[in-house]
Amino acid sequence: MTEDRQAPQLARLAALIADETRAACLLALLDGRAWTAGELARHAGVAASTLSEHLGKLVAGGLLSQERQGRHRYVRLADPGVAHLVEGLAAQVAPDMARRPRNLRESSAGSAMARGRTCYDHLAGRLGIAVTDALTSRRLLRQDTGFGLTDAGLAWFEDVGIPLDRTGRRPLARACLDWTERRPHLAGVAGAALCRHALDEGWCVRIGSERAVKVTATGERAFTELLSIDAETLR
Template identity: 65%
Template structure:
């Protein structure tokens, strides 16, 4: 027991406890999940999203900023907050995957059910695609030997060529891994993240192959996108579950 205590960074205990306390509040957790869409939100928008008063959300945002999970930005008279970086986004998504029960509770309203179903079909996970859409694309890339999952996520030579031909920028130096697995909290399987995942998400949006659903982070494949992803990756129409 003493050897374990000596091997532990003494500062890590209070830091971990402070982080857990930040996310232990449901309003602050809801803020972090909302910001996974990678957009910057105003305090008023987050207050409405979380169903709390502006003064209440202000206190929560201050704690999250001071805790290093969020950063503030100012544009003219308006103030915004966003997740501090991709590492924070990955942590929030991973925690959401771990915390999601295997049997989800039924939604208590039609609106909640529709919103949840849209997120499960497809969504952005910070800067890459998740949900059934993200997993279907990841599976298709793997089936065509463009992506390997047997020794961790890695693009094959053919995969590098495929992404480049699609218009993805994989050459710009980055501290991020080129490809990494991200556990999908609705599918309980991995989807593609890293630079390749982010570039794929960007290219599909720019080409008009995906579009945002409503004001949240739900996305879906457009009619053109379904046709092109079917042509390029063999994804069946039924896998898109368009509504």
């Protein structure tokens, strides 16, 4: 039976993720960027040799891709599907993470991540939800039968100057469960294109060493003019 053939594969996948060091690496790589092995080792708080062994397993298991440039080894999530899997699992354990922060730095970082962040290559947190809600209320995005851009939505992306690559197999629009807001935000080709445009145009800037992003004054004006999002919601 198909289920019998899938069971060993599912067990191997679960075993790959069921390690705190490997889980920390996967979560860090949700920022969509390539990290060196050294950077991930420092982030996870383990020796470089230990981290190298973990990365080898994640690459062999198809969760990470790697490339070498000179002395450095860079790794990133293998594809958007892996990011969707990791973010979805994070959303399931979010209620267990609702503890009091240990210090001011941890509190500030947590607040920044909840306010706005990247989820692999699209916007998440309150910012991602605000954008998704605005697109939906303006009938540019449908959520009633799964996420999908309307004809008006396709025209909106074109008018704003955000090209959408519709040649690949990735869905044009897809729901991704937000682990802090517990609601779906926009992912897929459209979500990635909007996030990339926001960063390229200076609507958002990355802050700190995590995935957190901050909406700039330029971004406040753009989101307000284009999607009627209240500026206070973006702060």
